[in-house]
Amino acid sequence: MATKHEAEGLVTPSTRAEAVTSSQDDNQSPRTLKDSAPSLFWRVGMPALLLTIPLAYVGKSDASDEMGTTKAWVVLMAMTVYLDGRERSDFGDDVREVLQIASTLWPISFAAVLGPTLKTLALYSAERGSRLGLLEFLLSSQTTFATLKNLVVRQHLSIWTIGIGVIWCLSPLGGQAAVRSLHPRPNSTTHYIRAMHYLRSNISDIVRFYQGNQPGDDEGALWGGSGQSMLISGMRSIVVASFSSPDILVSHGNGSSVDFTEVAYSFGGADGVGRLGRRDLWQNVRVPYLQLLPGYKAEKPHDWVPVPEWAVPWVSLVGIPIRGGSTIGAGNSTMVIQSHYQTLSCGAEFNGTDWVTEGSEKLSFHDTRKGADPLHLQEGQDNPNGAKPNIFIDIVNSSRAITEHNTQWQGLGRMQEPTSKLELIVGGVCSNGLGESAYMLRTCKISTSYAEVGVVCTRLGESDSLQCHADRVRHTPGRPISGNLTAISSNLLLGRLIYEFPFITASYHLGQSSAIERYLWDPPTSFGFRGSGPTINPGCFPNVSTEEYQARLSTALNTVIMSTYNATVLKGAEGASLDGRNFMWHNTTAEWSRFTDDVYVLSRAWFAMAMLSTVVLLGCAVANVAIRCFIKAPDFLNSVTGMTRDSPYIQVQPLGGSGVSSCDRMLDVKDVRVRICDVRPESEVGKIALTTNVDSPKLDWRRTYS
Incomplete structure (x- = not known):
């Protein structure tokens, strides 16, 4: 870095003659600084x-x-x-x-x-x-x-x-x-209002409904007698409609179905499928299958598990009816409801031909003493059902389990939890194509899960309906994680469910698969034979893993059980009033946030x-x-005219002298032509400067300049 004296030496002084000329130019019209400014x-x-x-x-x-x-x-x-x-x-x-x-x-x-x-x-x-x-x-x-x-x-x-x-x-x-x-923000007023949901997870309520012996209670569709004759058509219509809804094509199919990606794409991808399956056909809230959610941890059963946006495994195709929870206008509400559902733990498929041969006592409801009659015809011989299912279900004949579950009990006095689980038998005839066939069976232990479900509801406008869906779920504190008392512990429901389940979606053509059977095989085949559907052995599922099979069978079983609820309630036709409802309805509190006019927020x-x-x-x-x-x-630092001051190579004579500002000086010299060139063309070493002598030689790459 140059010192002060070295920096001063870098300024080339003008010659004596040039300095005299410059001095004479400055004295041509001397003026005071005030006059020049x-x-x-x-x-x-x-x-x-x-x-x-x-x-x-x-x-x-x-x-x-x-x-x-x-x-x-x-x-x-x-x-x-x-x-x-x-x-x-x-x-x-x-x-x-x-x-x-x-x-x-x-x-x-x-x-x-x-x-x-x-x-x-x-x-x-x-x-x-x-x-x-x-x-x-x-x-x-x-x-x-x-x-x-x-x-x-x-x-x-x-x-x-x-x-x-x-x-x-x-x-x-x-x-x-x-x-x-400053930006506008939606404004809302929040208050707590009453809401109700159908059949919560109290064991006393569950027993009371499935036993069906209390005056004024909702009647179940499979209670028998004249009530069943009147209600069975409503139950069947709900089951058939549920297994005909579009979202069934991807239920329990993510990652396990060949056609899942293709079907999901038609619904807008996994997110579109997730939104489609949040509610059933009647806008009831579906309950997520807690044990199959990605965030579920068995060691922390009471932690809330968020429900993802994409395709979710649901415990049933029929949802929980919810009433109330909102007022007039647009807004959001949140609430917590209780529910219960059946889960299955199935074993591997095995040859169970000896279970159904004449004289076997391993099945509880199918009478094997009736010889060679097909199993689905053995109940109600006087009025056989014309449908021809390919599967059957039953309960393992265990006197201890049946006694513990008290399938013949009456009244609410005995509600203790059984120490053993009922075992469901599911199977059908399988052929190897060589004229040989066998009954391939699975046994599945039945449990009950009690769940609390966080529900979020939204109404976008005053004329819109309230749209609710499950947002989070957890096991109900104080309830068994995997209870032994189940919905089919009641003989009133079990005795008729055994025969209704295979028939309800069955075809009247021998060997034709039912909607439930196609769903168990592969959900994307539920509406017909997509891909490799069950075309030969519709009652056999050798290519379905145990985990996939038990999840799909659980959903199918829960769908049929929940369809026995009051069909008028499930279809939302009982009215909107919250007063005068029976024990099946339970109160909860909803936090309702009503949207008002937007406000500005700083x-x-x-x-x-x-x-x-x-x-x-x-x-x-x-x-x-x-x-x-x-x-x-004078201000001459912000203009090119500052380069013309005191330069021996700029021959201009502006008025006012050195006290003139750059703006005033520019008015005098704006038409003067200048040029950057060699101002010492006659010397061996040239000099580059801005000059008014525009006729000087151009710059040369090969010439030396000082």
């Missing part, structure tokens, strides 16, 4: 006009106003504070529109104020003595990028230069802060940034005016 208006008044930029944005015509009045926002930040917490209005939207325009103009306005301020500061520093590096930094830092480049490339690092860099950073931040400081962080930027901008404008009042030197 621009007027006070041009020196101070014009910079003062920049004060209007940070002070106000004025004038916006409202075309919708019938009087054609003009609205003005003198201080936008004050209007922003005023609108905080107020309802959305045309006036507020106009203010936000102006803020958006202001954010676009902010970088331009910021540069229009800060740039001249830095030039004024450079002139003030030069008049009082300054380093060339600082003057260069002040004069060239006219944009944010130029300032940052000067800091990095030219390494003008000091407290002042870093401070100027920080101020320039307020240029982009200030514009964003203005537009982000972002305090962005508002503080906008205010800081405005104050800094105003301070720069004031500083520009104040510093201008103390400057006496």
